[in-house]
Amino acid sequence: MKALVYHGPGKKSWEDVPDPVIEDPTDAIVKIETTTICGTDLHILKGDVPAVTDGRILGHEGVGVVTEVGPDCTKVKVGDRVIVSCITKCMECDYCKAGLTSHCQTVGGIGWIFGHLIDGTQAEYVRVPFADNGLIPLPEGVTAEQGAMLSDILPTGYEIGVLYGAVKEGDVVAVVGAGPVGLAAIMTAGPAGASKVIAVDGNEYRLEQAKTFGATDTVTVADGVDVAAELKKFSRDGLGVDVAIEAVGVPATFTTALDSIRPGGRVANVGVHGKAVEFPIDRDWINNITITTGLVNATTAPDLLGKIQAGEIDPAKFVTHRFTFAQIDEAYETFSNAAATKALKVIIT
Ligand code: NAD
Ligand code: ZN
DSSP: OEEEEEOSTTOEEEEEOOOOOOOSTTOEEEEEEEEEOOHHHHHHHHTOOTTOOTTOBOOOOEEEEEEEEOTTOSSOOTTOEEEEOSBOOOSOSHHHHTTOGGGOTTTTSSOOBBTTTBOOSSBSEEEETTHHHHEEEOOTTOOHHHHHTTTTHHHHIIIIIIITTTOOTTOEEEEEOOSHHHHHHHHHHTTTTOSEEEEEESOHHHHHHHHHTTOSEEEEOOTTOOHHHHHHTTSSSSSOEEEEEEOSOSHHHHHHHHHHEEEEEEEEEOSOOSSOOOOOHHHHGGGTOEEEEOOOOOOOHHHHHHHHHTTSOOGGGGEEEEEOGGGHHHHHHHHHTHHHHOOSEEEEO
Protein backbone atom coordinates (compact mmCIF):
# COMPACT_ATOMS: atom_id res chain seq x y z
CA MET A 1 0.00 0.00 0.00
CA LYS A 2 0.95 3.68 -0.11
CA ALA A 3 1.51 5.65 3.10
CA LEU A 4 3.03 8.89 4.32
CA VAL A 5 6.21 7.84 6.11
CA TYR A 6 8.28 9.93 8.55
CA HIS A 7 12.03 9.84 7.91
CA GLY A 8 13.41 12.08 10.65
CA PRO A 9 12.91 15.82 11.28
CA GLY A 10 11.50 17.64 8.24
CA LYS A 11 11.43 14.49 6.06
CA LYS A 12 8.38 12.57 4.92
CA SER A 13 7.46 10.70 1.77
CA TRP A 14 4.38 9.13 0.19
CA GLU A 15 5.77 5.70 -0.60
CA ASP A 16 5.14 1.96 -0.92
CA VAL A 17 5.15 0.05 2.38
CA PRO A 18 3.94 -3.45 3.32
CA ASP A 19 0.20 -3.75 3.99
CA PRO A 20 -0.57 -3.93 7.73
CA VAL A 21 -1.64 -7.34 9.03
CA ILE A 22 -3.56 -8.55 12.09
CA GLU A 23 -0.93 -9.00 14.81
CA ASP A 24 -3.13 -9.49 17.88
CA PRO A 25 -6.55 -11.15 18.13
CA THR A 26 -8.18 -7.81 19.10
CA ASP A 27 -6.82 -5.97 16.02
CA ALA A 28 -8.74 -4.83 12.96
CA ILE A 29 -7.55 -3.46 9.64
CA VAL A 30 -9.30 -0.35 8.31
CA LYS A 31 -9.14 0.91 4.73
CA ILE A 32 -8.86 4.69 5.11
CA GLU A 33 -11.40 6.70 3.15
CA THR A 34 -10.86 10.14 4.69
CA THR A 35 -8.02 11.46 6.81
CA THR A 36 -6.82 14.89 7.88
CA ILE A 37 -3.77 16.67 9.32
CA CYS A 38 -3.45 17.86 12.91
CA GLY A 39 -1.09 20.43 14.43
CA THR A 40 0.49 17.52 16.29
CA ASP A 41 1.54 15.96 12.95
CA LEU A 42 3.47 19.16 12.25
CA HIS A 43 5.15 18.94 15.69
CA ILE A 44 6.11 15.31 14.95
CA LEU A 45 7.43 16.24 11.53
CA LYS A 46 9.55 19.04 13.00
CA GLY A 47 11.13 16.48 15.33
CA ASP A 48 9.58 17.97 18.49
CA VAL A 49 8.28 14.55 19.57
CA PRO A 50 11.30 12.37 20.40
CA ALA A 51 9.57 8.97 20.60
CA VAL A 52 8.70 9.00 16.89
CA THR A 53 11.08 6.80 14.92
CA ASP A 54 12.19 6.77 11.28
CA GLY A 55 9.73 4.71 9.24
CA ARG A 56 6.63 5.62 11.26
CA ILE A 57 3.48 6.17 9.20
CA LEU A 58 1.97 9.55 10.17
CA GLY A 59 -1.60 10.62 11.03
CA HIS A 60 -4.10 9.94 13.80
CA GLU A 61 -7.46 11.03 12.43
CA GLY A 62 -9.67 9.29 9.93
CA VAL A 63 -12.71 7.40 8.78
CA GLY A 64 -12.71 4.17 6.81
CA VAL A 65 -14.11 0.71 6.25
CA VAL A 66 -13.12 -2.40 8.24
CA THR A 67 -11.56 -4.96 5.89
CA GLU A 68 -10.34 -7.57 8.38
CA VAL A 69 -10.89 -8.37 12.07
CA GLY A 70 -8.98 -10.51 14.56
CA PRO A 71 -10.75 -13.51 16.18
CA ASP A 72 -11.35 -11.65 19.49
CA CYS A 73 -13.21 -8.67 17.98
CA THR A 74 -16.82 -8.95 19.09
CA LYS A 75 -18.26 -5.57 18.08
CA VAL A 76 -16.58 -4.49 14.84
CA LYS A 77 -17.26 -6.44 11.68
CA VAL A 78 -15.84 -6.48 8.18
CA GLY A 79 -17.66 -3.85 6.12
CA ASP A 80 -18.39 -1.49 9.04
CA ARG A 81 -17.80 2.18 8.27
CA VAL A 82 -15.95 3.56 11.29
CA ILE A 83 -14.27 6.56 12.87
CA VAL A 84 -10.75 5.75 14.07
CA SER A 85 -10.22 7.20 17.55
CA CYS A 86 -6.77 8.85 17.76
CA ILE A 87 -5.76 6.83 20.80
CA THR A 88 -5.92 3.10 21.50
CA LYS A 89 -7.21 1.73 24.80
CA CYS A 90 -7.69 -1.67 26.45
CA MET A 91 -10.75 -0.67 28.56
CA GLU A 92 -9.68 -3.24 31.16
CA CYS A 93 -6.97 -1.53 33.22
CA ASP A 94 -7.85 0.80 36.13
CA TYR A 95 -7.04 3.93 34.11
CA CYS A 96 -9.24 2.91 31.18
CA LYS A 97 -12.07 1.99 33.58
CA ALA A 98 -11.75 5.44 35.19
CA GLY A 99 -11.99 7.14 31.80
CA LEU A 100 -8.30 8.09 31.70
CA THR A 101 -7.72 6.04 28.58
CA SER A 102 -4.78 8.25 27.60
CA HIS A 103 -2.90 6.51 30.45
CA CYS A 104 -3.89 2.95 29.51
CA GLN A 105 -1.46 0.72 31.40
CA THR A 106 -1.81 -2.18 28.97
CA VAL A 107 -0.33 -0.16 26.14
CA GLY A 108 2.53 1.08 28.28
CA GLY A 109 1.16 3.86 30.48
CA ILE A 110 0.74 6.46 27.79
CA GLY A 111 -1.82 5.85 25.10
CA TRP A 112 -0.71 4.61 21.72
CA ILE A 113 -1.57 7.53 19.51
CA PHE A 114 -1.58 6.62 15.84
CA GLY A 115 1.26 8.18 13.87
CA HIS A 116 3.23 8.51 17.10
CA LEU A 117 3.96 5.18 18.78
CA ILE A 118 2.10 3.03 16.23
CA ASP A 119 1.58 3.44 12.49
CA GLY A 120 -1.03 6.01 11.55
CA THR A 121 -3.94 6.88 9.33
CA GLN A 122 -2.28 8.85 6.51
CA ALA A 123 -2.17 5.60 4.57
CA GLU A 124 -4.39 3.36 2.49
CA TYR A 125 -4.77 0.93 5.42
CA VAL A 126 -4.19 1.10 9.17
CA ARG A 127 -3.95 -1.60 11.86
CA VAL A 128 -6.13 -0.70 14.85
CA PRO A 129 -5.28 -2.48 18.13
CA PHE A 130 -8.18 -3.08 20.58
CA ALA A 131 -10.45 -2.37 17.64
CA ASP A 132 -13.69 -2.90 19.58
CA ASN A 133 -12.72 0.08 21.79
CA GLY A 134 -11.08 2.36 19.25
CA LEU A 135 -13.47 2.15 16.32
CA ILE A 136 -16.76 4.02 16.44
CA PRO A 137 -19.44 3.09 13.89
CA LEU A 138 -20.27 6.01 11.62
CA PRO A 139 -24.05 6.34 11.71
CA GLU A 140 -26.25 7.11 8.71
CA GLY A 141 -26.56 10.84 8.19
CA VAL A 142 -23.08 11.69 9.51
CA THR A 143 -20.52 12.30 6.77
CA ALA A 144 -16.97 10.94 6.73
CA GLU A 145 -15.69 14.53 6.98
CA GLN A 146 -17.78 15.19 10.08
CA GLY A 147 -16.70 11.83 11.50
CA ALA A 148 -13.00 12.56 10.98
CA MET A 149 -13.33 15.57 13.31
CA LEU A 150 -14.29 13.12 16.08
CA SER A 151 -10.97 11.23 15.96
CA ASP A 152 -9.19 13.97 17.91
CA ILE A 153 -9.95 17.63 17.37
CA LEU A 154 -13.51 17.86 18.65
CA PRO A 155 -13.00 15.55 21.67
CA THR A 156 -9.85 17.53 22.60
CA GLY A 157 -11.60 20.91 22.77
CA TYR A 158 -14.63 19.38 24.46
CA GLU A 159 -12.94 17.07 27.00
CA ILE A 160 -9.87 19.08 28.04
CA GLY A 161 -11.52 22.49 27.52
CA VAL A 162 -15.27 22.36 28.19
CA LEU A 163 -15.57 19.28 30.43
CA TYR A 164 -12.38 19.85 32.45
CA GLY A 165 -13.40 23.51 32.70
CA ALA A 166 -16.77 22.26 34.05
CA VAL A 167 -18.70 24.72 31.89
CA LYS A 168 -22.25 24.92 33.20
CA GLU A 169 -25.51 26.74 32.52
CA GLY A 170 -25.01 30.51 32.39
CA ASP A 171 -21.20 30.51 32.53
CA VAL A 172 -19.21 33.22 30.79
CA VAL A 173 -16.41 31.38 28.98
CA ALA A 174 -13.27 32.79 27.36
CA VAL A 175 -11.43 30.67 24.79
CA VAL A 176 -7.87 31.90 24.25
CA GLY A 177 -6.72 30.77 20.80
CA ALA A 178 -9.12 30.19 17.90
CA GLY A 179 -7.23 27.46 16.04
CA PRO A 180 -8.97 24.13 15.41
CA VAL A 181 -8.74 23.12 19.09
CA GLY A 182 -10.04 26.47 20.37
CA LEU A 183 -12.83 26.39 17.77
CA ALA A 184 -13.78 22.90 18.97
CA ALA A 185 -14.08 24.28 22.51
CA ILE A 186 -16.12 27.23 21.22
CA MET A 187 -18.43 24.90 19.26
CA THR A 188 -19.13 22.72 22.30
CA ALA A 189 -19.23 25.38 25.07
CA GLY A 190 -22.59 26.81 23.94
CA PRO A 191 -24.41 23.45 23.99
CA ALA A 192 -22.85 22.87 27.47
CA GLY A 193 -24.75 25.95 28.70
CA ALA A 194 -22.34 28.89 28.35
CA SER A 195 -24.23 32.18 28.18
CA LYS A 196 -21.28 33.94 26.52
CA VAL A 197 -18.30 32.50 24.67
CA ILE A 198 -15.57 35.04 23.99
CA ALA A 199 -12.93 34.08 21.45
CA VAL A 200 -9.43 35.56 21.78
CA ASP A 201 -6.87 35.53 18.95
CA GLY A 202 -4.51 37.87 17.14
CA ASN A 203 -5.77 36.69 13.76
CA GLU A 204 -8.90 38.56 12.65
CA TYR A 205 -9.84 35.87 10.15
CA ARG A 206 -9.80 33.23 12.89
CA LEU A 207 -12.01 35.49 15.03
CA GLU A 208 -14.51 35.80 12.17
CA GLN A 209 -14.51 31.99 11.95
CA ALA A 210 -15.00 31.79 15.71
CA LYS A 211 -18.31 33.65 15.39
CA THR A 212 -19.61 31.04 12.96
CA PHE A 213 -18.57 28.35 15.49
CA GLY A 214 -20.65 29.97 18.25
CA ALA A 215 -18.51 32.74 19.78
CA THR A 216 -20.77 35.52 21.03
CA ASP A 217 -17.93 38.06 21.32
CA THR A 218 -14.27 38.43 20.38
CA VAL A 219 -11.15 40.12 21.73
CA THR A 220 -8.29 40.84 19.34
CA VAL A 221 -4.80 40.44 20.73
CA ALA A 222 -2.65 43.43 19.78
CA ASP A 223 0.12 45.57 21.25
CA GLY A 224 -1.17 47.61 24.14
CA VAL A 225 -4.39 45.58 24.59
CA ASP A 226 -4.87 44.21 28.11
CA VAL A 227 -6.70 41.05 27.05
CA ALA A 228 -7.58 39.92 30.58
CA ALA A 229 -9.10 43.34 31.34
CA GLU A 230 -11.09 43.22 28.09
CA LEU A 231 -12.39 39.76 28.98
CA LYS A 232 -13.50 40.91 32.43
CA LYS A 233 -15.78 43.48 30.76
CA PHE A 234 -17.90 40.56 29.48
CA SER A 235 -18.30 39.01 32.93
CA ARG A 236 -21.46 39.47 34.98
CA ASP A 237 -20.01 41.89 37.55
CA GLY A 238 -16.60 42.73 36.16
CA LEU A 239 -14.90 40.22 38.47
CA GLY A 240 -13.83 37.91 35.67
CA VAL A 241 -15.03 35.08 33.48
CA ASP A 242 -16.18 31.80 35.01
CA VAL A 243 -13.99 29.63 32.79
CA ALA A 244 -10.95 30.43 30.63
CA ILE A 245 -9.90 27.74 28.17
CA GLU A 246 -6.26 28.05 27.04
CA ALA A 247 -5.89 26.66 23.50
CA VAL A 248 -2.58 28.09 22.29
CA GLY A 249 0.29 26.60 24.32
CA VAL A 250 2.54 29.59 25.10
CA PRO A 251 3.22 30.97 28.60
CA ALA A 252 1.64 34.36 27.81
CA THR A 253 -1.76 32.86 27.03
CA PHE A 254 -1.73 30.77 30.19
CA THR A 255 -1.16 34.05 32.07
CA THR A 256 -4.00 35.70 30.15
CA ALA A 257 -6.32 32.83 31.08
CA LEU A 258 -5.31 33.00 34.74
CA ASP A 259 -5.67 36.79 34.90
CA SER A 260 -9.12 36.78 33.31
CA ILE A 261 -10.99 34.45 35.71
CA ARG A 262 -13.09 35.46 38.74
CA PRO A 263 -12.48 34.20 42.29
CA GLY A 264 -13.78 30.63 42.22
CA GLY A 265 -13.14 30.52 38.46
CA ARG A 266 -11.47 27.80 36.41
CA VAL A 267 -8.64 27.64 33.88
CA ALA A 268 -8.76 24.63 31.57
CA ASN A 269 -5.38 24.45 29.86
CA VAL A 270 -5.48 22.51 26.57
CA GLY A 271 -2.37 23.94 24.91
CA VAL A 272 0.83 21.90 24.84
CA HIS A 273 3.52 24.15 26.33
CA GLY A 274 7.12 23.72 25.28
CA LYS A 275 8.16 25.71 28.36
CA ALA A 276 7.14 26.19 31.98
CA VAL A 277 4.38 28.74 32.63
CA GLU A 278 4.26 31.17 35.53
CA PHE A 279 1.81 30.50 38.31
CA PRO A 280 1.77 33.23 41.02
CA ILE A 281 0.50 31.08 43.85
CA ASP A 282 1.26 33.87 46.36
CA ARG A 283 -1.39 35.99 44.61
CA ASP A 284 -3.87 33.30 43.60
CA TRP A 285 -4.06 30.93 46.60
CA ILE A 286 -6.72 33.15 48.12
CA ASN A 287 -8.95 33.04 45.04
CA ASN A 288 -10.19 29.43 45.27
CA ILE A 289 -9.48 28.80 41.62
CA THR A 290 -9.18 25.48 39.77
CA ILE A 291 -6.61 24.73 37.08
CA THR A 292 -6.92 21.60 34.96
CA THR A 293 -4.90 20.20 32.08
CA GLY A 294 -4.22 16.89 30.38
CA LEU A 295 -4.01 14.69 27.33
CA VAL A 296 -7.21 13.96 25.40
CA ASN A 297 -8.87 10.64 26.24
CA ALA A 298 -11.16 10.73 23.19
CA THR A 299 -13.89 8.92 25.12
CA THR A 300 -16.61 11.46 24.28
CA ALA A 301 -16.82 10.79 20.54
CA PRO A 302 -20.14 8.86 20.94
CA ASP A 303 -21.68 11.80 22.90
CA LEU A 304 -20.43 14.25 20.31
CA LEU A 305 -21.85 12.06 17.53
CA GLY A 306 -25.22 12.37 19.28
CA LYS A 307 -24.87 16.16 19.27
CA ILE A 308 -24.13 16.10 15.53
CA GLN A 309 -27.16 13.90 14.88
CA ALA A 310 -29.33 16.20 17.00
CA GLY A 311 -28.13 19.17 14.93
CA GLU A 312 -26.54 20.87 17.97
CA ILE A 313 -23.08 21.02 16.40
CA ASP A 314 -21.75 20.67 12.87
CA PRO A 315 -18.02 19.88 12.60
CA ALA A 316 -18.21 20.05 8.79
CA LYS A 317 -17.50 23.76 9.44
CA PHE A 318 -13.86 22.87 10.16
CA VAL A 319 -13.19 21.71 6.60
CA THR A 320 -11.61 24.41 4.45
CA HIS A 321 -9.60 22.42 1.88
CA ARG A 322 -9.82 19.03 0.16
CA PHE A 323 -7.06 16.92 -1.43
CA THR A 324 -6.45 13.37 -2.64
CA PHE A 325 -3.78 11.06 -1.20
CA ALA A 326 -1.63 11.81 -4.27
CA GLN A 327 -1.72 15.51 -3.26
CA ILE A 328 -0.75 14.88 0.36
CA ASP A 329 2.38 17.09 0.16
CA GLU A 330 0.22 19.97 -1.06
CA ALA A 331 -2.20 19.27 1.79
CA TYR A 332 0.67 19.59 4.31
CA GLU A 333 1.88 22.82 2.63
CA THR A 334 -1.61 24.30 2.83
CA PHE A 335 -2.13 23.28 6.45
CA SER A 336 1.37 24.42 7.51
CA ASN A 337 0.75 27.89 6.09
CA ALA A 338 -2.63 28.38 7.73
CA ALA A 339 -2.21 32.14 8.19
CA ALA A 340 -1.85 32.64 4.41
CA THR A 341 -4.11 29.84 3.17
CA LYS A 342 -6.84 30.34 5.82
CA ALA A 343 -6.84 26.60 6.39
CA LEU A 344 -8.58 25.10 9.41
CA LYS A 345 -8.79 21.39 8.63
CA VAL A 346 -7.69 19.90 5.31
CA ILE A 347 -9.36 16.71 4.17
CA ILE A 348 -7.43 14.00 2.29
CA THR A 349 -9.30 11.20 0.53
P1 NAD B 1 -3.08 26.30 16.13
O1 NAD B 1 -1.64 26.68 16.17
O2 NAD B 1 -3.69 25.90 14.86
O3 NAD B 1 -3.95 27.47 16.73
C1 NAD B 1 -3.52 28.31 17.74
C2 NAD B 1 -4.25 29.66 17.63
O4 NAD B 1 -3.75 30.51 18.65
C3 NAD B 1 -4.01 30.38 16.29
O5 NAD B 1 -5.24 30.79 15.73
C4 NAD B 1 -3.13 31.59 16.68
O6 NAD B 1 -3.40 32.74 15.87
C5 NAD B 1 -3.55 31.81 18.12
N1 NAD B 1 -2.56 32.51 18.94
C6 NAD B 1 -1.21 32.47 18.85
N2 NAD B 1 -0.67 33.26 19.80
C7 NAD B 1 -1.70 33.81 20.48
C8 NAD B 1 -1.79 34.71 21.57
N3 NAD B 1 -0.68 35.22 22.15
N4 NAD B 1 -3.01 35.04 22.05
C9 NAD B 1 -4.14 34.54 21.48
N5 NAD B 1 -4.10 33.69 20.43
C10 NAD B 1 -2.91 33.33 19.94
O7 NAD B 1 -3.21 25.12 17.23
P2 NAD B 1 -4.40 24.06 17.46
O8 NAD B 1 -4.21 22.91 16.54
O9 NAD B 1 -5.70 24.76 17.53
O10 NAD B 1 -3.96 23.55 18.91
C11 NAD B 1 -3.96 24.42 20.03
C12 NAD B 1 -3.13 23.82 21.15
O11 NAD B 1 -3.74 22.62 21.64
C13 NAD B 1 -1.71 23.44 20.74
O12 NAD B 1 -0.79 23.79 21.76
C14 NAD B 1 -1.80 21.94 20.60
O13 NAD B 1 -0.53 21.30 20.74
C15 NAD B 1 -2.73 21.62 21.74
N6 NAD B 1 -3.35 20.28 21.75
C16 NAD B 1 -3.53 19.69 22.94
C17 NAD B 1 -4.09 18.43 23.03
C18 NAD B 1 -4.29 17.79 24.35
O14 NAD B 1 -4.56 16.58 24.39
N7 NAD B 1 -4.20 18.51 25.44
C19 NAD B 1 -4.49 17.75 21.86
C20 NAD B 1 -4.32 18.40 20.63
C21 NAD B 1 -3.75 19.66 20.59
ZN1 ZN C 1 -6.20 0.40 29.58
